[in-house]
Amino acid sequence: MRILHTSDWHLGRSFHREGMLTHQAAYVDHLLAVVEQERVDLVVVAGDIYDRALPQVDAVRLADETLARLAASRAQVVLTSGNHDSAQRLGFSSRLIDAAGVFIRTDAATVGTPVLLGDEHGEVAVYGIPYLDPDSVREPWGLPARSHEAALGAAMRRVRADLAGGGGRRRRSVVLAHAFVAGAEPSESERDISVGGVSLVPTSTFSGVDYTALGHLHGRHTLTHAVRYSGSPLAYSFSEADQLKGSWLVELGADGLSAAEFVEAPVPRPLARLRGTLAELLADPRHARHRDAWVQATLTDDVRPLQAMEQLRTRFPHTLVIGFEPTGGTSHAVPLARPQGRSDHDIALDFVAELRGAPATADEAALLQAATEACCEDPEVDVLVSAAGTEGLW
Template sequence: MRILHTSDWHLGRSFHREGLLGHQGAFVDHLLEVVEQEAVDVVVVSGDVYDRALPHVDAVALADEAFARLAASRARVVVSSGNHDSARRLGFGSRLMDAAGVFVRTDASSVGTPVLLGDRHGDVAIHAIPYLDPSALLEPWSLGHRSHEAALREAMRRVRADLAARPATTRSVVLAHAFVAGATPSESERDISVGGVSRVATTVFDGVDYTALGHLHGRHVLSEGLRYSGSPLAYSFSEADQVKGSWLVELGATGLVSTTWIDAPVPRRLARLSGTLHDLLADPSLTHHEHDWVQVTLTDPRRPARAMEQLRRRFPHTLVLQFPTPAADPQAPPRPAAGAGDHAIALDFVRHVRGTGASAAESALLQEAVDACCHDPDQDVLVTAAAAPAPGGAG
């Protein structure tokens, strides 16, 4: 049996306000091509189909298209929900979708009941474990303590109980959405820690032929049969150096035979550039980044005027401009004391963020802005009205 392991589609997500739905649609096209070219029997999606619990209608339409196209392909599909998904919304119609070969599992009550598929070697039990909220399961599952590891250990106890009742020739695949120890997160995953603890030991999944992990957005190999596929697209600049794609997993008569990495298409690369504005605009070695999405860290001792405007002339897809924290200026005057006026506070802010004080022209502009903010025409009207003599009174 040939299984394509993918996860964390996050349909509907944007990248620094840049829409990604077209790029996500291109990944779906790629997925269907791989299914046909590699004779894939099963596609597994380990959670976070959507980016939010209430996905945009366009994201729902893309998910509908993806599952319909996969259902019409040679492959069957097994999907579990992630921490970004609404289990109820993603799981709507799951019993109807089963008949089409798209098995969506989002309910904790389904844990321990596999999707049972077969090949010439016999049965493959695919246990799709949805994202498990330890707080919600603390009492129903008698966890003893509230943690992700406790919830997943109970889930795997149920999985192993099911497998123990099956013939010894049954091979096993588990889908799980969790932060497993030994992997490295990026900046784009949502924190799922409970009581400050989110990691789950790798030993939780011992005894399974292949565990298809989701949640972390980079690919990771924790053991031969325990892997993250990561997200199909980069969702933060911290993922600039990650290679995106899916795992092609082959099961033989006795278990795992091979795993092969399949690269996903890269619609637009990411680049993180650092240097002075002059150097970044003049350096010929940066030409290949001119069509990338770019994050720039400027190291100029004084913040240049209209920096983003100048950067976008060369790198039109610059999305993030940042500056390192400036070192304290030994020549700078002391910070304003408590009760200082608004103008002094504004000058101190300029000095703090840029490392040098405001020029005379900038100081005058700030004073003008402070004066404009403090002037209240309505208050002037009230004062004038209060000072005016009453009708018929003395002038």
């Protein structure tokens, strides 16, 4: 059985306010092409189909189109909910959708009940474990602790109990889970799922399973030969700039996992993290290859350049983020209390000089003067109130 393992689509997500839906649709096209070209029998999606519990209409439309296309393909599909998904919304009508060969597993009560598939070597039991909030399953499952390890440990006991009840014959098994498993490094774009600081799950939790398809972390990881993260198909933060995106194509033979190959996904727009003075970034020929990339620039000028974003975008039109770290490492501390005897305008000028490393220009000083005066109380109103007293106000 040939299985394509993917996760963390986050349909509807934006990248620093840049829409990603077109790029996500391009990934779906790639996914369907891989299914046909690689003769995939089963696609497993390990959670975070959507980016939010109440997804936008366009994201729901893309998900609907994706599942319809997968249902019409040669592959069957098992998908689970992640911590970004609403289990109830994603799982709506799942019993009806099963008939189309798309198996949506979002209900903790069904953990331990597999989707049974088969090939020339016999049965394959696919167990979809949705994201388990320890608080929601602690009481009904009688968990000994409030942790993800306890929740997933209880889920895997249900899986093993079902496998052991197979009438003495060995069934090959696949588990989908959405969790932070020890041995993998997170990136900045994943939502924290810690409960009281306890979020890590040991790899041994999934021992005895032929293949464990993990979701939640956005980088690909091989924790053991049989326990892997596919990562997200697209980069969702600049911390993922160096990650290779795609999915795992794994093969189950007669005795379990026999092969695993990473299939790279298309990169609609690369990411680049650049560092240097503004002049260096604008002139260095080595950066020419980043013209069409989404750019995060860290400027090291001693004085903060004026209109830095506008200047950078003349060379890198898709610059999204600018940071400022002067070579000297000067820290800019903002006073917490108003200095006595200094006007609002003086304080604003001090702030600009401290932040930029150079005083405001004459035009900037005039603009700040107008702004501070517009924010101050009208002194004529104060005089009228003082003279009239409270009776004159009513």
